[in-house]
Amino acid sequence: MKSSGAILVLSGPSGAGKSSLIKKVSSELGEYYFSISTTTRPMRDGEVHGKDYYFVSAEEFKKDIEEEQFLEYAVVHGNYYGTSVKPVKEALKAGKLVVFDIDVQGNMSVKNRFSDITTSIFITTPSLKELEHRLRFRGTDKEEIIQNRISMAKREVQRISEYEFFIVNEDLEKAAKHLLTIAKAARLKIPTSEINKFIIDWEN
Numbered sequence: 001m002k003s004s005g006a007i008l009v010l011s012g013p014s015g016a017g018k019s020s021l022i023k024k025v026s027s028e029l030g031e032y033y034f035s036i037s038t039t040t041r042p043m044r045d046g047e048v049h050g051k052d053y054y055f056v057s058a059e060e061f062k063k064d065i066e067e068e069q070f071l072e073y074a075v076v077h078g079n080y081y082g083t084s085v086k087p088v089k090e091a092l093k094a095g096k097l098v099v100f101d102i103d104v105q106g107n108m109s110v111k112n113r114f115s116d117i118t119t120s121i122f123i124t125t126p127s128l129k130e131l132e133h134r135l136r137f138r139g140t141d142k143e144e145i146i147q148n149r150i151s152m153a154k155r156e157v158q159r160i161s162e163y164e165f166f167i168v169n170e171d172l173e174k175a176a177k178h179l180l181t182i183a184k185a186a187r188l189k190i191p192t193s194e195i196n197k198f199i200i201d202w203e204n
């Protein structure tokens with residue numbers, strides 16, 4: 001019966017391993033669309049425009065806000081981050097699982113707008129110490145930015161209860177297995193409109 005798509009929101013501190021987890025399960029996820037956000041933050045070494053993010057200026061971002069191009073947007077670590085509405089709607093229409101890597105503010109916006117088809121997971125490291133270690137080991141950010149990310153992470157973990165699921169990424173294999181199980185269930189969520197249609201058809 002199900003023909004429309006579903007949304008899987010992943011949040012958690014930078015350095016918690018969200019991207020590695022997605023990469024690990026990607027071949028088993030079925031048809032999915034990973035939402036590429038737009039940001040005004042500077043590009044990190046190794047990042048690619050159009051793959052990791054669409055990197056734009058603050059002026060371009062503000063223009064997109066005015067033109068209502070974003071499904072949601074937020075200021076994170078002093079930079080704008082936003083999800084464009086058009087590709088998401090197209091992917092949903094094509095019946096895909098749309099995966100978002102967005103912050104706690106973004107999760108609330110998506111939840112408010114698409115509550116019936118959204119599943120949310122908060123992913124984090126086993127401890128703050130481990131997060132600090134991973135951020136330093138990654139070596140992509142300056143100390144000031146690392147400190148920023150750490151204080152942000154402390155604030156974000158306070159909001160874990162806003163999520164339906166919570167994965168502690170201690171053992172990558174185990175965390176990936178849990179992510180896959182949740183993603184499979186996320187796909188089975190039925191939009192309210194389809195349920196209503198089913199009820200009408202069922203009665204006739």
Ligand code: 5GP
Binds near residue numbers: 072101105106
């Ligand atoms: P990073 O700079 O490490 O790539 O991302 C910083 C934070 O911004 C992460 O928590 C990430 O989930 C969040 N983020 C990335 N894209 C978006 C977006 O489009 N919307 C929102 N609300 N947050 C985003």
